[in-house]
Amino acid sequence: MIRLFFFCLAFLGLMVASLFAQPIVDISPSVAWQGKVIEVKIPAAGITGVEGKFLGQKFKLYPQEDNFVGIIGVPTDQKPGNYNLRLIITQTDGKTIEQVEMLKVWPTKFPVTRYWLKPSRNKLRARNIIDNEWSEIEKVLLHESEKRLWSGQFALPVKGEKSQGFGQLQIINGKRSGSHKGVDLAVPIGTKVFAPNAGQVVFTQKLKAFGGTVVVDHGQGIHTLYFHLSKFAAEVGQDVKQGDLIAYSGNTGVSTGAHLHWGMSVHNLRVDPEQWVKYEM
The missing domain is CATH 2.60.40.1220 (Immunoglobulin-like)
Incomplete structure (x- = not known):
């Protein structure tokens, strides 16, 4: 008992x-x-x-x-x-x-990169220009759709040599200028830029500092950004799948040469896009 x-x-x-x-x-x-x-x-x-x-x-x-x-x-x-x-x-x-x-x-080890900008390009880094343009971009980054649009690993938007990595500490014209918020891929002007995963184009504008800019919303607070473009190939509201043409690379805005700046935003925080290429999220 x-x-x-x-x-x-x-x-x-x-x-x-x-x-x-x-x-x-x-x-x-x-x-x-x-x-x-x-x-x-x-x-x-x-x-x-x-x-x-x-x-x-x-x-x-x-x-x-x-x-x-x-x-x-x-x-x-x-x-x-x-x-x-x-x-x-x-x-x-x-x-x-x-x-x-x-x-x-x-801690992640971020290298230091040094480069010079011509006066005509350097003046585009004025605080008021950067702040005004970023406020326009940020409006779409703050939007979080409930639906997950991407699947599997992301692909590189272009095939080119990495000229500057994410997080590198930048010294521009001899002065410290924060960290690099994306990955730069050196490709000739006019190189086709492809969607790295499924999503919807939510921003296409020609800006002074960021140059030709495209933002793709992949759902649930995940966005990818493309700067210094020469031409757009997709429109706002257009749904894209991995491999779809969205733009052409260029040398517009604050740029030292022909390349694509590719960024990744997670809940409006810039993170390393290469992690998304190496691993499935």
Whole structure:
């Protein structure tokens, strides 16, 4: 009789523990690197919604098959160390629970690059020009559609030698000028630029500093950016798939020579696009 009592007590304890058990969070990669992204995945069973916060950035996890999945980036200047990833999970009964995961941010080695701009190009770097043009671009980067448009790995938009990598510390005309927010690919003017993955064209404008500019929305806060273009081949609102022609490279705006600047934005934070070429997100 006593043995039965303890068996029932143990069984009840297991049942109670299961009710309060937190979902298993899968984080890939398991550590975060400056300038890179991490993917956060939680099983969808018993859950209706998940929102996250990491390094002061709020982000949403979206339903994907049997999980909720979200992607968040690490700023290039984030101080290395341990940080909390906070997840607010809404359960099917309407109650919310907070789950905290500890993540370590590791430093990324960013090389220094030095170059000179002609006076006619350098004057385009005026703060008011940059700020006004970026505010126009940022309007589309702040929009997050619920639908995930991309799938699998991204492809390079052009085939060319990398002339400057993401995050490189720039010294322009002898003065420090922040870090490079994309990848520069050296290609002749007029080289065809292809969509690296499925999405929708949401911005096409000829700007003074950024030159011919295209932005493609890949859904759920993921955008790719293309600067210094000579000509557009797609229109705003046009749906594209991987490999579709969207523009032609050029040497417009603040540029030292013919090339394509390719950028990746995740919830309005610029991250290394090459990570998306090497790995499936």
